[in-house]
Amino acid sequence: MFGISFLSPLFLIGALAAAVPILLHLFHRRPEAVIEFPAVRLLTGAPVPQHRRRRLRDLILLALRVAALVLLAVSFARPYVAGAAAPASAPVTVVVLDVSGSMSAPGQFARAQQAASRAIAQAPSGQAVAVVTFADAATIAVAPTSDRGGALAAIAAATAGAGGTRYRTALARASEAIGPRPGRVVIVSDLQQAGWETNDAGGLPDGVTVEVVTVPGPAGNLAVTSAVSRDRVVTATVQSYGADQATVDVALVVGGREVARTTATLAPSAAAEIELRGGFGDAGYGQVVIDDAVGYQHDNVRYVAVTPPPATPIAVLVADPTGTTGGIYVERALAVAGEGREFAVTVADGRALSKWTTAELSRHAALVILGTRTLDRSGRQLVQGYLAGGGQVLLTLGPDVDPGTLGDVIGTDLGVGPAAVRAAGATLVPADTRHPIFRPFLVPAGALGDVQIEQHRRLKIQDAAVLARLTGGDVALTEQTVGQGRLLVFASDLDNQWSRFPLHPSFVPFTVEAARYLTRGRQQRHVFTLPEVPAGAAAEPGVTLVGEGASARQVVVNVDARESSPAATSVDEFTRGISRTSRSAQEELAGGAREIEDRQRWWQVGLLVMLAALAGEALVGRRAT
């Protein structure tokens, strides 16, 4: 059903002015001109005006005048056709349905659908309804509409998937659906505790009432939370989330055939590592399967790659000979990525690296420069050529870097000062938290704020983007292209000399993300955890072929193990966890309606018709006189 909405509905009050001509028509009889005339008796019997025609003409005039006034008011109210959407001013009930993996216990999602359908049916008459489904991402399945049948059909068509739970994302989407309307949100969920743990943002506008319908999960759940293959032995971790001891069969299935099976006995709320040995044959992938008929179904299978992809080679250039002090923090940080198999780190001092061939250096996906003091001329040319030829370099400006020869090393002048700048208490402040390097620090935003940089070097910003600054205003991290390569410059060191950053918990994710950022396109990850999936792959667990031609490869996508925990919050805790946003912020959401209205511009049509009505009124009125 199509609905007409108004951008400025208050102007519709002006339509009341249409009552004026109606009242005048009803109560004000315009007296005809009276002419004193002596020969009136000669007029007797003359055709008198046809009152029926005159009345009809008066009605046409009335209709034209009323139409003109109404059209004027309607045009100023800026009407637009919002398709099946309900008017922007209509109150709305938004049903937010949890379709995450924690809703996949037998019978659980059917109960959730019934609760959601009930909420739709019980929404006050005259209110619009909307449906939002959510897991890792939230979707407005049905925008605010008066079509309740459509909303019920959308609920019936929903299925519980394998995604995680993100309440804030769901609330943000519900808030978007509500827009500037008065609204009520009915959340149908198991209230899984893990839903609040993700680093996202979102809340509901002030004044929106919240009703929580709990669909409890199972009392216990068994899940395969990890599975790795080493030396053709698969080690799987099976977790019990129940209060009772549980016994479960664990099988390794390769190519649709069970190649190994064992039985595990799990203590309450305990995990067990299960080793499964079996022949993989030519298959590169298998799946660990448990038989849990009571708990969540999405975590009963975990995919495992038999042959891990080759690690991405990264070189670390230090000043001191290998094995003394240099590079150990960066090496250890990169070593933990991808369960220790994402990066292959080679640490070399200047003298050793100077002997490398160009091909030997080019084999590395990225180069981290921590010191240049021992780098001779050929080594400097080697690094310069590597960068200009498309290499990826992370340059730190610690005490082991020689500013005098730095230009020869990277092939461009950074304007680095010879002396270090002491700025006690300076911390890192990302310029854009959406940059891939800072994505892990998005929430809480202060994670990097605890990192104190005691000394750093000042550098000129030339053709470089500033990714982070120090609290004093100096540049902390820049990104620029040099030749065909890319250069990240960190203004202090990463070797625990000018700062304690390597000892901070944020050092590992910072280093790993920086390395991942530099080696994008050369990594060959083969294991992903939802909601992260490779480009072109569906967001569901399983084995997926990505890439084309020679670069085509298979990757496995597993569910997030956090989704396996049935631990739930109470309704009160859940309600308290909802952050509230001001209505003024919601006004931005009305921008969508404004855009629609701007495209349609019905107000112009209204004014044109109004002018036509006025012209018609003038014409009919003139003929009447």
Next chain:
Amino acid sequence: MAGEARFLDPAIVARLGTIDLKARTIVEGFLTGLHRSPYKGFSVEFAEYRQYLPGDDLATLDWKVFARSDRHFVKKYEEETNLTCHLLLDVSRSMGYGSGPITKLQYGSYLTGALAYLMHRQRDAFGLIAFDDRIASLLPASARAGHLRAVLLALERMPLGARTNVAKPLHDLAAAVRKRGLVVLVSDLLDEPQAVLDGLKHFRYRGTDVVVFHVLDPYELRFPFEQAARFRDMETADEVLAVPSAVRAGYLERMQEMIAHYKRELGLVGIDYCLLDTSQPLELGLMAYLMTRRRVL
């Protein structure tokens, strides 16, 4: 209109002072024009002396001749007559209508005044009867000096009356007039035509000559209204809601029928009929009167 150029516009006459001045201006101008016209003989001119006979009015004695010759002679004038004229002026409410600068009553008053002035110059006896549905004012016919002033004063102060009922005053007057003479009726004749005709015929039966001045307003003759209006009768207050464009043709047809009817019926009984439009010169009325007078005498 070239022929009418030498006459006075009624609108200009209306701006002159008293009705005395108006009448004199109209008549003197008219007579001056007549001296250059083929209508010679209408003016009052000295004819001869004759011997005084007992019974002659002493006022007619020429004392200068008596002083020179010691004999009594009296003046004899060419146009000296004994015509008695009754001026009947309709003062009903319908005569108060005027679409232009003067109303029909004003026009009729000026015409009546001018006729009285002319009669006075011709030594005719004249009287004035103003009427609506009854005789409102009556000045008996007389040729005395000072009678003209009384008539003109009465015309100047003539109030507007009520409904027209031409027949009754005509019958009353016809019954009262004993001497043959001339009756001049100035009216818009917006009454029952047959009653009007009966009243006028009454005069004819008694041997009295009659001339009728039918005074109408140009709007009555052309009905040039445009906007729809409620037309209210000035005498009966009857109203007719009419769109002029729709009723004009029928109205004009009926108006012309009425005029033609009066002209035809009056002509049959020997009554002169003169239709006057208030925008036309008053001299046309004087002309019609003199034509009638010549025929009567």
